[in-house]
Amino acid sequence: MAAILREIKNQIHGELIQRLDLKRMTVSRIGTNELQQKARETIRSIIAEVRRNQKLPAGIDPARLEKEIYDEAMRLGPLEDFLADEAITEIMVNGPGQVFVERNGRIELTGQTFMDDESVLGVIERIVAPIGRRIDESQPYVDARLPDGSRVNAIISPLSLIGPCITIRKFSKRALTVDDFIAFGTWTRSAAEFLRLCVIMRKNIVVAGGTGSGKTTLLNVLSGFIPPTDRIVTIEDAAELRLVQPHVIRLEARPPNIEGRGAITIRDLVRNALRMRPDRIIVGECRGGESLDMLQAMNTGHDGSLTTVHANSPRDVISRLETMVLMSGLELPSRAIREQIASAIDLVVHESRLSDGSRKVTCISEVVGLEGLQIVMQDLFEFKQTGVDEKGKVLGSFMPTGAVPTFFEHIKSRGLHLDPAIFDPSKQGGDA
Secondary structure, three states: OHHHHHHHHHHHHHHHHHHHOHHHOOHHHHOOHHHHHHHHHHHHHHHHHHHHHOOOOOOOOHHHHHHHHHHHHHOOOOHHHHHHOOOEEEEEEEOOOOEEEEEOOEEEEOOOOOOOHHHHHHHHHHHHHHHOOOOEOOEOEEEEEOOOOOEEEEEOOOOOOOOOEEEEEOOOOOOOOHHHHHHHOOOOHHHHHHHHHHHHOOOOEEEEEOOOOOHHHHHHHHHOOOOOOOOEEEEEOOOOOOOOOOOEEEEEOEOOOOOOOOOEOHHHHHHHHOOOOOOEEEEOOOOOOHHHHHHHHHHOOOOOOEEEEEOOOHHHHHHHHHHHHHOOOOOOOHHHHHHHHHHHOOEEEEEEEOOOOOEEEEEEEEEEEEEOOEEEEEEEEEEEEEEEOOOOOEEEEEEEOOOOOOOHHHHHHOOOOOOHHHHOHHHOOOOO
């Protein structure tokens, strides 16, 4: 049945391309309402002809067939349904024959496929062309975003040996909240209240974690604690943060043009942001030399700034930052780099994607200072896994370690209230 359906779809798709001359048409022309309406009418007409000349097999819905062909020719093909499904957070196209999705934290192979490499390339072109990006043999990979903010990476031959590949990290239609995180088990109410006060007190915070752990989402929630009176500058490779405060300037890096010129990097934007009188700077992710500029900003009056770093543990953040500072091109001694880190960063919040697909804050650590050549950290809260239930759900508790932050007295001196019992393991019930 699947082979017959594929053959019929190929037949109708080929006829549609020929009648509307789609291969010679620009992406901007394909996007016009007039052509889209004409395409729908043409597909309907071709399906009617097929039904007259060769009866459609039982079980094939003409309306569904029309939609699938239209999506593949004019939109994003079989990806359209996945983009509309709110339970799906990531879409992975491995050549024309495989489409995987992450649904509720689990990766699964779908039954959807593309007709051929050209169909996948067409989808990629429809994604990148409207935002002025390109992909071809001389530039065989590209980062882009969809109109709803979803992040897209595409890579083609000769770099991809299995055909064109697309990875889409979907942008949630609704920004998650503190209460959402509590309901999901991402963190506890005590931890959330502690971090809220830390943001209000202008502590510099680094959110760390691996790929797909939810760093940007957590960064967005933490940014929501910033008072509405602050002037905030956000800097990202691809704009994802959704701050609701009234005084926010959003900056986005720019890749090079076709001639390889005109690139504006995260580092360029961090330096420019310092001239924009920001109260706080939020960098979507530090991954290179901009780490030095970010640390210097945190050390020179821009307290309360936030960023994310790809790292496997809070202590790994320190070594990652040291390496990235060296990528700035300045040959600084190790002690000078560590002094910058120790004086700039107050907290590291580490998030992980667990084996059951859930995302949890697994550690909140304070950077205490520098002793000799070593940066001293203390864990304030940590998630301790106790097992896995019969359905594969990870069991455990997010608990205080017993350590009290060195700035606890400052919380009281600022007129803020935080119950010291939240740092006492014996007074906490634990949250799975």
